[in-house]
Amino acid sequence: MCTFNNEIKFCTCVEEDIYEIKDIYIWSLNRYVGKRETNRRGKIMIPVNDFENGISTESIILKLNTGNIFDFEYIPEERDTLYISFNAKNNEEYKYFKLIFRDKCWQEGSNPAFVSINKNIAKGEIIIEKQTP
Template sequence: MCENKKYIIFCTCNEQELNSILNLEIESFKIFDNKEEYNKQIYYWKLEKTVRELTFEEKRRIMGQIIRPSEKLDQDLTAEFVMEALNNNAEFDFDYNPEDGDELLIGVSYKYPQVGNHYRPLLPQPMTFVYENKEWYFGYIDHFRYKQVELKKGSITFRKSI
């Protein structure tokens, strides 16, 4: 189902692979000498649903700061590209009908965890999109105000033009 027939597809096929951190840590040591493989990046997504406003007590316990989403993850995967795809021809590999308050996070990470102090370049913050009034827009849900639950997550495949 994750064959990319359209321009962008959100796959859950690799969800188990994304969750096997221990296996990836072991692999990091095995492939460390292969710099191209060690620096390999993967695109991931997470879909969340807003379920309710946080109570006063829940809000009081939150610490941190809001980090605004990036407008692009690389030269090809931009907020504009994703928004156009989401509102026109993107597909999920599961039955999904967006509802107001749904939030889609798209990020990039290294496939393998860092080995010791062998640092790699920093990657951009994820992009986030919110579904409201029958369309997706670039933005974010205030996590200091609303409770969200994860619906699905997985990997992304995309083609560079719509």
């Protein structure tokens, strides 16, 4: 059950495949486990810094670096990554950013895309609580 004391909830309470649900904000927390050789090349979409709804790299980094914002016990390890995206119905509206735990704090960035081996720790929906005056 998701219970939080801040306005952004990182909830694991989704029953369906999170990637199949459209027009929601989703997150995926991953642990770096190693490196692999690859010849894969490709284009990577440019990340955004702000979804303009309270979800931004700056606001999430601040929350991550001051406490646990997940609905489970979690202690970050070096090179853990947090992927946050808006899973839009329309591909043009899709947007994302990635954060990495480096040097004992969260910051913008990620492990190298095509050579990193990662294990998923948890994933879910981001719920934005509307503050009532």
